[in-house]
Amino acid sequence: MKKIIYIIAAVMVMGWNPANSQTQKGSVLIKNATVLTVTKGILEDTDVLVENGIIKKIGKGLTASNVTTIDAKGKYLMPGIIDAHSHVALDAVNEGTAPITSEVRMADVIDPYDIGLYRALAGGVTVSHAMHGSANAIGGQNITLKHRYGSGIPDDLIMKDAARTIKFALGENPTRVHGRGNGIQPKSRMGVEAVIRNGFNEAIQYKKSWETYDNSLKVKGATPVPPKYSERLQTLAEILDGKIIIHCHSYRADEIYMLIIVCREFGITKIVFSHVNEGFKVAPELAAYTMGASVFADWWAYKFEVYYSTAYNAAILTQNGVITSINSDSGELIRHLYHEAGKAQRYGELTDEQTLALITINPAKQLGIADKVGSIEEGKQADLVIFDEHPLSVYAIPQMTFVDGVKYFDINEDPNDMRLRVAATEAIEPIFLKEHNHKCMHGVDFLFSNFGRSLFDHEH
Amino acid sequence: MSPNIKVFKSILVLVLFLTFQYTMAQSDPSGEKRVTGTIAIKNATITTAPGKTIQNGTILIKNGLIEAVGTNVIIPKEAQVILGDSLFIYPGFIDGASTAGVSKPAEPEKPSDFNPANPPDDIAGITPWRNVIDNYDNKNNQIYDWRKSGFTIAQLIPEGGMIPGKTAIVVFGNPSSANILAQNSALVVKFQGARGGGRVYPGTPLGIMAKFRDVYKNAELASRHSKLFASNAGLNRPEINKTYEAMYPVVDKNIPVIFEANDDIEIRRALSLQKENGFRLILSGVSNVEKVTSEIKAANAQVLLSLKLPDDKVTKAKMEELSEEMKARTKRIQDAYASILKQASILEAAGIPFGFTSMGAKSGDTFKNLRLMVENGLTENTALAALTINNANILGIQKFAGTLEKGKSANMVILTGPLLDGETQVKHVVADGFMFDYEIKTKKNGTDEKNGNNGSVPLDGFWDYTSDTPAGSSSGTMEIKKEGDSYKGTITYDNPGGGGKASSEMKNISLSGSALSFSFDVDAGGMSLVVNVSGEVSGDQISGNLSLSEYGSFPMNATKKPKLF
């Protein structure tokens, strides 16, 4: 906390000097904790030494000089929680104006002031996958964030060594926005498939036209005419080249299976299905051909395509060998993902280790960052949370949250007002009774039903 | 052609034109023609440039130029002499970005095969080929208002969407002249989505960023193609695209891009596009600059800061009546307000040369807001520089504007006191060598009529409105008729069911003083919603809010359409 205040002060007093704006790395020694490594079992009464943002050593009786030491006796230390589907810290969520918008980048619209980041930290979440919304069959390029709240600099939040990912969306949302809303394809699940196939095939042609151009440039004396540039098709071509992981908003088993088949035809193996409420119905296929499923703990029935779903989804998927994670897709749920994961024990009786994996190593795998975060292992980045009780207990309260060894949340040094900036012109502060800025259909729903009927509860 | 050369050429034309007029215009039956173009102001305190002041000086103006300035100026016989004792002369103010006299171009028609995912450029708000002069009325009242506040030159910003068009530089001189100093001097870009309530591409900052990159990259490629075509045989002809063609001066780095960027987040977005593409960048309408000063410097970007300051809502809050918690929060709002007042001084301290812009500001607040900024750390010299020489540099017109020197254009403001004195009033403005006189009010009753129509506000007529919702901007028209003491009207809006506009009757239209309110019903998928509108009418503008019960409330602005005869 002191760090954050220091950062804020620095920014206010001197202005931010980009020379200093390299991401903060911290060192800390956490002693005597029950360490829930997730990948290497539970280590009782164990110390974890962090040096310069990296977990240096895990063991007993560790010492270090010139490093803050925290006694975590009787407390639980787990890896920072990872949310594989979030819209926190984004200024805009949906460019819901075209069925394919692979050219748009969530990195362009990061809102480093979002109080949602601090709330997520207070819930132990250190990494979130800031996604485009679900209005388009192929949405924008997502960005993986590390919750380094405080500097007000978008760039500081970007996890630079994360894999590239992109949002896809099937079913009701794209057909509602484009087909029923704007009178263009897709209006049905048939159309969604066709739009995606069209996109990939156009991308193949696009890539070829640039290759032809680039090759003829090498011919001496040639004066080839450059083709048109399209970041939209360029991005799709990079998906085909295996450079980008697809995270696909999906609900029904048929549409999930459809995209599995399309991807197999185009040679795409990097795909994660998100929400995927009926994933349990095609669990064997998800296990065999994809990077898994990222699901809600128990959300259902808020729209027709999730009516035939079950809270046992995570358990069925896990037992079938699907890499499974539990995500928030909500500025509210992101505050207690440990509790959301815990519900997989109510519905399907997963073990503690299986359950903790749902919010740590498994989402890390799906985001292509499992070699860096998602478990407590020597050499990994020091994203850590201390809980007072076992994190899967409803009574557990996160005590401290570290990103890269820097403490960004400490319940004992938690000031009242953690906003980084306030408006000068509004003396009456807004009151929020519902969470409606951080979700999949943000923006679109409103415009959709326009003077709309949207805000009764969830829309995802 | 570099903008400077262009500007110079325009000046040349202007001078020739003026000379020509003088020789031919033998008679003026209106009696409005001035007797002499030679004016001398004697014995004044003349600040020729920030920090350079001549006491008891004389300035001589001849045929639109400054002939001499100093303490030993010989005054020719034909000069009209003004006694400047107790007067203070400063270089005429230059407005870095202005919409005075600029109107919105007509809305383009939607084609019959309109596809919101791929709209024509003009509907998407991409019209870089537009020249602001085509929508400029040099006799507009706003010009009168700004000149009265000391402004003599302005860079005009076109109205429109994300790339509304190119700017022009005009002098606020005699309205019988076109007064254009330069055209197509910069390209304007804003973070504004296409019209159509967020349903037309690009609808959000996401699409705007991507679309800008797309336009820029393809303009570069198209430019390369046409250059190849011009010098090689056997090539396919380039497909002429007026958007790309209009971008050539930008991609060739001949003119700068003025990015309207409201806060640090938008500034960073503009800076990242600049970094990717390398164009010359001017940031306009900025705030929260303390977060981005070093980035602005690193990018060599120039800055235009609005003269607008928000209303003070909190510094007089009764703190003692508040709880500890509310005290702390109110303090933060006060700090935020103070930080807005400090924007100019932060830029100065960071060594970023900046100019002022009138965008969003009221002309009558100019001196008051300047004083507030100086009270908050801005030095007097920089305040003046930001009104004069800095903007001349940013606009590339420093050769003939920005200071009072021999040979420069005769643009100056003549005050009754020092620039930052609370009692100071504007007595004369010389623009393009023409003298404009203003009545000096004898103390008190300082409330200046902001627009000629006090009392009852004319509400009846046709209005265009836009409303910014989280989903993007939406728009429509209002037709209001006066019937006896009450009003009746209809309003159109984007049809929630899709496909064009729907209309409803305006209910409970009430106008008391300038406060307007009314409501209308919207049918959204079988559900009827009441939309409440409230706002202030000021001349041909309405600014207010459109509120949709629990869904929120959104700013709405309306402009009256001129009557068609």
Next chain:
Amino acid sequence: MEDQNILKMKKINQIIFTVALLVLPLLAKAQFDGEFIKPRNGRFLLQNATIVTVTKGKIENGSVLISNGKIEAVGKNIPAGDAEVIDCTGNYIYPGMFDSGSRLGLVEVNSVQETQDYVEIGLVTPNMQAIVAVNPNSIAIPVTRVSGVTTTLATPSGGLFPGTAALINLNGYTADQMYAGFKGVVLNFPSSARRSTWDRRSDEDIKKEAEKAEKALNEIWDRAVTFHQLKQADAILDYYPEMEQLAKVVAGELPLLVEVNAASDILLALEWIQAKKVKAILTGVAEGWRVADKIAASKIPVITGPILSIPTRNSDRFDASYTNPGKMAKAGVKVVIRSNDAENTRNLPFNAGFAAAYGMGKEEALKAVTINAAEVFGVADRMGSIEQGKDATLFVSTGDPFETKTQIRHVFIDGYRVPMSNRHIKLYQEFLERSPGLKEN
């Protein structure tokens, strides 16, 4: 002899044949697999459990005897008699939990308008009865009750007076079978708050509109008072169902459920309630902690929730919504917790769990979903705790029902043992090991 036998055989064959013919339709029916389990009434003895009575402490190794819908006995060593014995060794018995604000049954699939029955057109519709629109066969009801939530307040939403809420039990096939004995009229108290960042009204406009709304409320209320007074005076009045219903509130026959959340609005609501002398319950009360002392002094009970929600203000501490019920309870407010959900009303116990963790304590949080609710609704003589003579609405669990790890084993509602199954569980049974599995290709 042989002939006889043959004859006999023939006869037997004939009989078999005839019987077979008769049975044929039955056999055809037997093409259906499995058996449908229905809720069962009867005498049950739940043996050897830890009984958490809520009102009378904990009983270790105790038993509960259920008969004719009631709890016939609670204690140790109760003889089974003819009761069906259910061994609960190592398990716990709790009273059924109340969700004191829910749309369960009033909506099936929220995005499908045709299934939204919780909201009507109009500003003043207190005569809208939630109970008549509850679908007893909603798929979400069995999904909910296996969590131990047995009773909900079916609450309409919408305008100023959206309708009349009703307490229902989550078992039964008709409104009457489900009705649990409480109704209240909902009032959405006018708000002077800025509603989210989308609300771009000026501070002045917000104030003006709030004043206007309160004035409108008072005008409507005056009409209800007039209606009531004239009715008392035996005047013959035109049919006016809205005022008819509000007059019952004026008369004190029905309480008012006053939905209010912002701190300043809560204070206004308290003043209003006292000025109008209405029997009221505050609901929502998201910023109750800011004015907890004032609420406590008014003695008006509070139904708050969801607890799992974001803080009302960006400047609030991250846990403002978690700590709210605890702070109010500590100040002396009678606090009841609701989910304010529909299909996920089953999350009520977790809302209580968070309240418990963040200052309310487990015991008080348990009361907030059991006996406190029963008291606020005036049904504590029948519900809200495990006591002899009360309705047999309770559940058996492997542990603390607020913990996600805990499994709920049995649920009884009004003496009916309800099946521990629902669509979610059936899908689990069908798909845990799908057949056919993966077809390699």
